Amino acid sequence: MEKEVILQYLPLYREALLLTLRIGWQGVLLALVFGVACTWIRQLKIPVLKSLVTVYIELFRNTPLLVQLFFLYFALPKAGIRMTPELCGSLGLGLLGGAYMAETFRSGLESIAPIQEESALSLGMTSMQALRYVILPQAATYSISGIVANVIFLLKETSVFSVISLMDLMFTAKDLIGMYAKTLECLTLLVVFYLIMLLPVSVFGSWLERRMRRAEFGA
């Protein structure tokens, strides 16, 4: 391992990390939005939209992100829909994540016994109040571990972005190995930078899970 080489590469990796983080968080945010929207549609049982949501969730849960990105980035332009690589990346991640989030939210809501809502209503709460003060706090404690797992999963999935020519961490590593063959240095930096990106999320996630568990009802 050569120290100079590592110092020389450091700025390149930092740039790549910033790009990965930016697209990653945009994707996670979109995923949450899509997830909430799908859950909303499913709960309200809106006729046609409900079936569309099911098709979307099954499609995106059962295909790899890599294939989804190929479709968004290489196939859609042929049908007249053109997007920048960055938009493709965050949209692809958002679509994939939305399907996973929707499932997580649903199992969270399903874990709440119907009597909880009925009791809230019989106490004179409106259905919005019941949702806000009774259902959601319990569903949130139940789904939090799933949500954290999804976020980590999504941030890990960013590692395929290089196929749509985004200069992310994998792209940088592969490029540098190809040009200068400093394999060991490049791979070490790659691992370190992924740790920088994911370790805080993982630690924060388990802290959050522990905190929320205390709020669990009757457990």
Place this chain on the structure above:
Amino acid sequence: MQSLGLDVLFKGSNFIRLLEGLWVAVRISLISVVLSIVLGIPAGMLMTSRSRVIRALFRVYLEIVRIMPQMVLLFIVYFGTTRVFGWDLSAEASAIIVFVFWGCAEMGDLVRGALISIPRIQYESAAALGMNQLVSFRYVILPQTVRRLIPLSINLITRMIKTTSLVMMIGIVEVLKVGQQIIEANRKASPNAAFGVFATVFLLYFLICWPISTLASWLEKRWA
């Protein structure tokens, strides 16, 4: 048809070639799943071990697998270890090593979860009825564990199939790569081939994974 590039699929043996490409990915995932299950079961039993050292070791292992993208692990094995140790490792062998390393941790965690979900009273009752450890494991613990485990391990198969799409990044010619070759070869004759080909690949993956994951969730509900 022409405008969306679907015609390319029916030219020559293009569709068969795509299916062959898919089989490359599926074959790698099936080999990896089988090895992961075989190695994951003892790993899971060790994770419930009384020894702190063993538990801590497996925790570290699990965390590594949880945090590092499989793509990074593929690079480490395919580019890194070959460089450091100077051995010659084919891309397919590296892929299987990585997926087994990952799958074994996941499977181990599932086994651990299933084992600790069996209430202690089940063991105690079996002992109280005069069963020895082997008999109680065979007739009381195992049947309950297996029921919890089967749907989850079936799910692992779909995750494995989805993850093997990554192998194209280390140069294995699988379905996406074949798709690219078909598109390149027909660039003049049908410029929109990319749509037809990648939409087909998308659907092919869905057609493989969807039945498996549906079976898994059906079993999970049925045996719950």
